[in-house]
Amino acid sequence: MPFSGMRVLALESRRGVEMAELIRRQGGEPFVAPAMREVPIEEHADVFRFADRLFAGEFEMMILLTGVGTRQLNRLLAARYGETALADALRKLVVVARGPKPVAALREMGVTPAAVAPEPNTWRELVKVIPGSKERRIAVQEYGRSNAELLDALRARGAEVTAVRVYKYGLPEDAEPLREAARRLASGEFQVALFTTAVQIGNLAQVARDQGVEDAALAALRKCLVGSIGPSTTEALEEFDVHPTFEPSHPKMGILVKEAAERAHG
Numbered sequence: 001m002p003f004s005g006m007r008v009l010a011l012e013s014r015r016g017v018e019m020a021e022l023i024r025r026q027g028g029e030p031f032v033a034p035a036m037r038e039v040p041i042e043e044h045a046d047v048f049r050f051a052d053r054l055f056a057g058e059f060e061m062m063i064l065l066t067g068v069g070t071r072q073l074n075r076l077l078a079a080r081y082g083e084t085a086l087a088d089a090l091r092k093l094v095v096v097a098r099g100p101k102p103v104a105a106l107r108e109m110g111v112t113p114a115a116v117a118p119e120p121n122t123w124r125e126l127v128k129v130i131p132g133s134k135e136r137r138i139a140v141q142e143y144g145r146s147n148a149e150l151l152d153a154l155r156a157r158g159a160e161v162t163a164v165r166v167y168k169y170g171l172p173e174d175a176e177p178l179r180e181a182a183r184r185l186a187s188g189e190f191q192v193a194l195f196t197t198a199v200q201i202g203n204l205a206q207v208a209r210d211q212g213v214e215d216a217a218l219a220a221l222r223k224c225l226v227g228s229i230g231p232s233t234t235e236a237l238e239e240f241d242v243h244p245t246f247e248p249s250h251p252k253m254g255i256l257v258k259e260a261a262e263r264a265h266g
Contacts, residue, residue, distance in 0.1 A: 002027030003261050008192040009181055011035035011200040022254055026261035033181035034172045035200040050164045051077055054089050060135035061094040067101030068198050068232045069143030069166045087111050094135050098126050101235055123150035139164055171203055182208035186216035192260055194227045198236035205240055227260045
């Protein structure tokens with residue numbers, strides 16, 4: 001069944017024209033706002049400053065909050081320092097994971113965490129699995145937005161905390177369509193939202209935050225039919241408490257649009 005005139009938000013950048021046409025073919029009214037651009041590796045100065053400190057032995061513990069963020073950090077450091085640079089450094093630290101997704105990412109790197117936060121995998125469970133820890137120099141891998149409660153709880157224990165924000169992509173050079181998307185989303189104009197990569201939600205939230213409409217935009221997004229291309233994108237959405245309605249049967253853009261249209265009237 002087609003969208004029947006529903007307003008569909010999509011954040012595709014490289015294939016935006018194709019995405020809009022796919023939505024129209026399914027009877028939807030597309031609004032496609034490119035959400036990101038590839039960032040040259042030289043622009044990741046903060047991450048590389050962290051890496052220099054990591055390799056110099058300045059940290060005793062590292063907390064990994066997400067699988068997608070762990071993988072992005074690994075890829076970024078591998079490009080400059082070598083394929084196993086992050087894994088080799090982590091094996092010298094106490095590594096703590098917030099649930100199964102960062103554990104899976106660590107397993108791919110051959111690293112076993114010393115502690116894993118149990119369900120529901122919030123910062124509270126995370127703090128509880130490291131009681132009495134003697135490690136005071138702690139790095140925290142973040143993704144999406146900062147977890148102030150976790151950082152404050154660690155500092156209250158006397159820790160020196162360094163937050164590591166990991167992004168592989170930046171905002172588009174012309175971010176006005178994305179800003180407009182955030183405003184229209186906050187106004188409740190969309191019934192469907194389609195995400196094709198993990199970075200899109202973080203950048204959408206950022207421009208919404210800059211305009212003072214983040215809470216309204218995310219609240220409206222939670223009422224939409226939300227399609228996520230796959231697990232990494234779903235994980236990123238869940239960081240913002242947005243739980244996708246579905247993932248397509250195959251991680252292809254055309255199938256994502258088609259299956260969203262089929263679900264739109266459910």
